Each structure stands twice: as C-alpha cells, then as structure tokens.
Amino acid sequence: MNISIAVLPGDGIGVEVIKAAMRVVDDIARRFGHKITADYADVGWAAIDKYGTALPAETRQVCLASQAIFFGAVGLPDRDKTLPQAQRPERVALLELRKGLFANLRHVVLPPGLADRCPLKNELIKNGIDIMIIRELTGGLYYGQPQGIQGRAPDRTAVDTMAYSEHEIRRILKVGFETARKRKKKLLSVDKANILATSQLWRETATAMSKDYPDIQLEHIYVDNASMQLLRRASEFDVIVTENTFGDILSDEASMLAGSIGLVPSACLGEPDAHGKYAVPFYEPIHGSAPDIAGLNKANPVGSILTAAMMLRYTFGLAAEANAIEKATFAVLNEGRVLTGDLGGTASCSAVADAVIAAIRS
Ligand code: IPM
Ligand code: MG
Numbered sequence: 001m002n003i004s005i006a007v008l009p010g011d012g013i014g015v016e017v018i019k020a021a022m023r024v025v026d027d028i029a030r031r032f033g034h035k036i037t038a039d040y041a042d043v044g045w046a047a048i049d050k051y052g053t054a055l056p057a058e059t060r061q062v063c064l065a066s067q068a069i070f071f072g073a074v075g076l077p078d079r080d081k082t083l084p085q086a087q088r089p090e091r092v093a094l095l096e097l098r099k100g101l102f103a104n105l106r107h108v109v110l111p112p113g114l115a116d117r118c119p120l121k122n123e124l125i126k127n128g129i130d131i132m133i134i135r136e137l138t139g140g141l142y143y144g145q146p147q148g149i150q151g152r153a154p155d156r157t158a159v160d161t162m163a164y165s166e167h168e169i170r171r172i173l174k175v176g177f178e179t180a181r182k183r184k185k186k187l188l189s190v191d192k193a194n195i196l197a198t199s200q201l202w203r204e205t206a207t208a209m210s211k212d213y214p215d216i217q218l219e220h221i222y223v224d225n226a227s228m229q230l231l232r233r234a235s236e237f238d239v240i241v242t243e244n245t246f247g248d249i250l251s252d253e254a255s256m257l258a259g260s261i262g263l264v265p266s267a268c269l270g271e272p273d274a275h276g277k278y279a280v281p282f283y284e285p286i287h288g289s290a291p292d293i294a295g296l297n298k299a300n301p302v303g304s305i306l307t308a309a310m311m312l313r314y315t316f317g318l319a320a321e322a323n324a325i326e327k328a329t330f331a332v333l334n335e336g337r338v339l340t341g342d343l344g345g346t347a348s349c350s351a352v353a354d355a356v357i358a359a360i361r362s
Helices: 014-032 045-051 057-064 089-097 112-117 166-182 197-212 223-232 244-258 302-314 319-335 349-361
Strands: 002-010 035-040 068-073 103-109 130-136 144-150 157-161 186-191 217-222 239-242 265-269 282-285
Touching: 002 014, 002 057, 002 089, 014 035, 014 068, 014 302, 014 319, 014 349, 045 089, 068 302, 103 166, 103 244, 103 302, 112 319, 130 166, 130 244, 166 186, 166 197, 166 239, 186 197, 186 223, 186 244, 197 217, 217 223, 223 239, 223 244, 239 244, 265 302, 282 302, 302 319, 302 349, 319 349
Parallel strands: 002 035, 002 068, 068 282, 130 239, 186 217, 186 239
Antiparallel strands: 103 130, 103 265, 144 157, 265 282
8 A cells, every 4th residue: 555644753752753663663564565655744843943833834735645644843943942832843743633533542551560660650550451442623712713812911811611512522423332332332521511611511421422333332420520530541442532632631640540641642633624624634743742752862762663553454445554563662661661761761752762673573
C-alpha cells in the first residue's frame, strides 16, 4: 500500500520523538511491504523563524496533499510570551490543523511492568488501566462566540461561551458508542448536567441515542465526580466520551495514570462534510515541546510511536501493523530495561526506538 504522510516535528522534543517514531514506521513499512512517502514541513517556532508564521502556506499545502498529518509539538513558553495570544503557535498552528476534526481519541494504558510509576497504590491498579478518552474537539468553550475581554481596567469583563448543537453532540457520541462496541461495550458520558444547558442537551441526546445501541451499557457521570472516581477506581473506566474542555482536563489527569504523559498517543479524526471533503486526520502525542530537555536525546518517544500505530490503524486500516508496533512497545516498557528518564530510566530517545525495532523483529 502507498502511504503518504505530512510529518511536522515542530518545536522542542517534537523533533527527536518524531524522528524516533518515523524509524519505527519505516521499519514496519519495510517488513509489511508498504511504501511510505513522508513529506516534512515546518510548524511552530521552526516555521516562524523561517517564514514569519507558525503555519506557513507551504506547510498547509504539504498537509492537504497527504492522507494524514504526523505532528510532534509546538510552542516554546519563553518565546510564546513575546507574542499576543492570537499569534502563538498553539492557536495559529495546532488549533488550525485540528479544524474539522471533532473526535480526539486519547488512549491511556498503564503497562503492568510500570505499575510503580503510577501514582496510585497497587491495590487500586491491580486490574490494569486501559482507558480510551473521546474528547469533542471543535466545539464548546474553545470556539463559542462571544468570546473576549471588554471594557477598561479595573472594570473589565470577560466572556467565553459554551455552545453545542445537537448535531455536534450526536456525531461525537456516535464515535463513543462505536468505540465502546469494539471494546467492553460500556460507555461513560461525562457532563455537568446539574448546571449547564449544553450538558442537559448532551445527556438527553446520549439517552435517546442509547436506544440504537442496546448492546452498549451507557452511564452518565458529572465531570467533578468523574475526576475523583478516576483516582478512586481507575480500572473500572473504559470508554469515556465528553465535551472539549472537560476532555482536555480529564485527559491530562488520566495521562498520569499511564505512568508518564510521555506515553500517551492521540488521534484527531473527522468525517466528510456536505461536499464529501475530509479534513486531513491529525496525529500527535499528547505531551508538549518540553524545551528543558529538547535536543538532548532524552525525551520519551513512546507517545509518538504509539501515535504512529493509531495512524496506521485509523487512517490506513493497517491493524496488523499497528498491533505489531503496540506489542513491541509494550514489551519494551514491561521489560523495563530501556526506559527514558520520565520513567526512572537512563535510556536515550533513540535507544528506545532501537529497542522497539528490535522487539518488532523478535
Ligand atoms: C491539548 C492542549 C491544547 C488544547 C492546547 C495547547 C491548545 O492542551 O492538546 O490538550 O487545549 O487542546
Ligand atoms: Mg490539554
């Protein structure tokens, strides 16, 4: 199969983790007889320094011509501060490339061999942790209008708007129900229906839709309670579906349960619009650019390697290839010999990629 991907390493450790993950992708492609066309493009500060903008036309072009975008990280806090918010890489590049991709899948798995890296007590995690968080990504507070600051200091006011249409709610819940069907047939819908109108509509819609999914057990939970239960009984969580901001917060919380935020992959997926046009699916590890360790070959590439596996599975339908990468990666993590600093080890970023490649071969 021919696979064409836009590779956007971006800033900080984005560069080294994507490089490591691409070595794994190339190895898998060779093994399974696929031809990869990887077009590299600049994004974030790497692009601002060259083109004056975090998402240059050249980069957009490369993305539009590809079947998937493989993205590292953007933003360097010290330099971001020098720009107005609207010009910062996370707005100009990240949110822009995610446009139209309403379903953000974040997969949190604790490798059993890393149980002591999880902040929860052993008795709470003995049944394992494997949670798929489905976060709505194109609505809610991030985009609702009006948004802004008005008036004069010290009497200014600020407003953000949380808005959801039934259509937006239905299409993300559908991803939730269908994902649950492929896993344990349990769907946990997270809202704040005791207070928010958007959540009332969300809960009503989920309840109505569940009639079409009689095989799925739907449960509702308030977001504050969910954040507490995640620490109390993490093993019982399976598929979570929620709106944008709740998903942003819960997924950072949940990532700690995997042992390190450096282990968690994600996919941003859309569906064809009225004209049959697709936004190009976007794949990124959920960690940031970590400038303090950038360029030192110390970053954990596992989040990116597992993100590449998600890309092969969801965009290219290559389940065997994705499984092979995941199996090898978890074997390396469980064995515990080749681990980066965030997991208490001393291995380099490239050594972890080497170990994963060796495990694929074995
Ligand atoms: C994430 C990040 C982004 C978000 C920021 C950088 C805009 O926190 O991917 O979770 O809020 O979506
Ligand atoms: Mg976040």
